[in-house]
Amino acid sequence: MNIAAKFTDLPPPETEGEVVRRALALLRELLPKSWSLDQAAAEVVTDVGADKLYVVTAPDGRSATLAIEAKRAVESRDIEGIASQLSKYVAKVGNGQGLVTARYLSPQFRTRLIDRGLSFVDVTSNVHIEMSSPGLHVAHHGTDGDPWRGPGRPRDTLKGAPAAKIVRAIADFSDNWTIRELVRLANVSTGAGYRVVDFLEREELAERTDRGSIVIPRWDRVLRRWSEDYGFVSNSQVSRWIAPRGLDNLTERAAGTEPSKYAFTGTVAAAEWASYAPARAAMVYVRDVEAIAEEWGLRPAEAGANVMLAEPKIDVPFVRSTANSIGIQIAAPAQVAVAS
Secondary structure, three states: OOHHHHHHOOOOOOOHHHHHHHHHHHHHHHOOOOOEEEEOOHHHHHHHOOOEEEEEEOOOOOEEEEEEEEEOOOOHHHHHHHHHHHHHHHHOOOOEEEEEEEOOOOHHHHHHHHHOOOEEEEOOOOEEEEEEOOEEEEEEOOOOOOOOOOOOOOOOOOOOHHHHHHHHHHHHOOOOEOHHHHHHHHOOOHHHHHHHHHHHHHOOOOEEOOOOOEEOOOHHHHHHHHHOOOOOOOOEEEEEEEOOOHHHHHHHHHHOOOHHHEEEEHHHHHOOOOOOOOOOOEEEEEOOHHHHHHHOOOEEOOOOOOEEEEEEOOOHHHOOOEEOOOOOEEOOHHHHHHHO
């Protein structure tokens, strides 16, 4: 059994104390041989105020103190408070290192902790410990999803059609909305709309005013976050083809095709808004691969393909597509930015 399975096969930890116990058990398994991990004296823990203090000791006797902040659940908006609290703990101990333990930490939260020089252990076996004295680096990748999140719990990704439609509405229309207005604009259910907006709030990508309006301070940050859960290949059935007469001939053929059947993305589409070197390959969302391949005279390719055709799992790539200056249909800028 691998380490991740060993810990995630257990029931979810119900208390912060259980989170710490499992996190430390995991850390002990990952520490190099001849290193030790021991609890600090109770009176020291009380004086510092941390949830727990543990001393990690190298074979040569040098040691560092891990000041632990334990959480059952965390959200992006918690990061500043956690960082501030740990800095206070670390300042009270010799050679201290802040350590966050939690049931599960999302990839985004883990990145933000690392950016702040903080270590972490979650009980799904995501681990990052780094210190200079004694020199220690421990890293382990566990899961990128909470294995204990059941139906009805807040969503922790921007995967799926409702999220895609909400994000595209936010990026395509610069405005402030109520939930009802955004749901109508994105054409999603009210429940799905609330879940997506709640997630954006937890990730500090959206704010709700006292009057109930939704404000998006930075739509580009929303797009970057969406790109972690959405991609041209990961969200489509992709096949590779050769346009035997080149991309110029391909776009000429595409200009004569019913616009609702396709939408270019990638460099071919992005060239409408920014200067690029001539594209060597085309990426195209299509509703029917076989029909488009036949209409454009494409040949299947095992190697040397210059065209990628993608049948998307959801139809959001075609939403608000438009003809460009040479008459081909291209996806909306936000869609191109995420898929490129």
